[in-house]
Amino acid sequence: FASPLFADLAGDISVSFEFFPPKSERMEETLWNSIAALAPLKPNFVSVTYGAGGSTRERTHATVERIVKETDLTPAAHLTCVDASRGEIEDIARAYWDAGIRHIVALRGDPPREGERFSAHPEGYDCAASLVEGLKKVADFEISVAAYPEIHPEAESANGDLDNLKRKIDAGATRAITQFFFSPETFLRFRDDAVAHGISAPIVPGILPVTNFKQTSKFAALNGTDMPGWLERLFDGLEDKQDARNLVAATVAAELCRRLYAGGVRQFHFYTLNRAELSYAICHMLGLRPSSPKIESQAA
Numbered sequence: 001f002a003s004p005l006f007a008d009l010a011g012d013i014s015v016s017f018e019f020f021p022p023k024s025e026r027m028e029e030t031l032w033n034s035i036a037a038l039a040p041l042k043p044n045f046v047s048v049t050y051g052a053g054g055s056t057r058e059r060t061h062a063t064v065e066r067i068v069k070e071t072d073l074t075p076a077a078h079l080t081c082v083d084a085s086r087g088e089i090e091d092i093a094r095a096y097w098d099a100g101i102r103h104i105v106a107l108r109g110d111p112p113r114e115g116e117r118f119s120a121h122p123e124g125y126d127c128a129a130s131l132v133e134g135l136k137k138v139a140d141f142e143i144s145v146a147a148y149p150e151i152h153p154e155a156e157s158a159n160g161d162l163d164n165l166k167r168k169i170d171a172g173a174t175r176a177i178t179q180f181f182f183s184p185e186t187f188l189r190f191r192d193d194a195v196a197h198g199i200s201a202p203i204v205p206g207i208l209p210v211t212n213f214k215q216t217s218k219f220a221a222l223n224g225t226d227m228p229g230w231l232e233r234l235f236d237g238l239e240d241k242q243d244a245r246n247l248v249a250a251t252v253a254a255e256l257c258r259r260l261y262a263g264g265v266r267q268f269h270f271y272t273l274n275r276a277e278l279s280y281a282i283c284h285m286l287g288l289r290p291s292s293p294k295i296e297s298q299a300a
């Protein structure tokens, strides 16, 4: 693949944005300002996470429902198997469908307490593949699932993890969104391995613009993501310089996206952490604009 400059990027990409449900009024305001700022980029969908142990069930529901009612965006609700029976999950899914929510990001979830092993609810689903199968029986949802370019920490092997991803797609998911990562080669190799494994659904890279190296490292250690030494060095000395950290974050994430683009990637999923500026700036550098001037001038 030719390696394009930012100046050459035509904006022929589609994006999606991930948010988490707000815990307070102030966080709610931040979230809605961010949704409003990112909406003109016409994301393919915007997703709302589900807290560990189902702890945000109501808040996730309230957020996606408000997106349906107050915007023309397509919401996707994350849903996990943690601490819920199959019946409870069916009820949640039916309520989503009735509220006009047609896209679910189906996940097994992590145990409510860090460091514990996942154990399924006695009457629940034990993995994401069975959840996908169950959701498809409730209604014809669009379903996205998780994928791991650096292998899920509990997987027996890279091949076993790909077998699992294939089971999720075969059960009815139409897209995989990856865990965050920092090496474009790792993602591109994973994508090629997935294709060789018979997985034809799109695998969309999950892009995390890192502004806080320490915090991200803790999270990365739990999910097996490699935090490169060069990234640590870039943040070294910027602990109390938030603006500089933001500039570094946008530059690093935009460069990652540029190299993924060079490898043929045209869909990107952004972990926004409920902030619009960084994701907006990166999309802008990839050539994405709020609306096409060509269409505007034709309309005029």
Ligand code: FAD
Pocket (backbone or CB within 6 Å): 048, 049, 050, 051, 052, 053, 078, 079, 080, 105, 106, 107, 108, 109, 110, 126, 127, 128, 129, 145, 146, 147, 152, 153, 154, 155, 156, 160, 161, 164, 168, 177, 178, 179, 180, 206
């Ligand atoms: P699964 O696909 O079920 O896989 C879990 C593990 O079991 C893997 O190691 C897999 O290889 C193995 N496995 C599964 N079935 C088999 C089998 N039959 N034989 C052998 N091995 C098997 N967590 C939340 O709590 N809330 C969220 O909103 C959330 N959103 C996320 C969004 C994305 C894009 C990603 C990448 C992750 C998200 N997570 C979220 C984290 C996710 O819940 C964890 O990573 C969890 O540990 C695994 O979930 P999964 O859906 O990938 O599980």
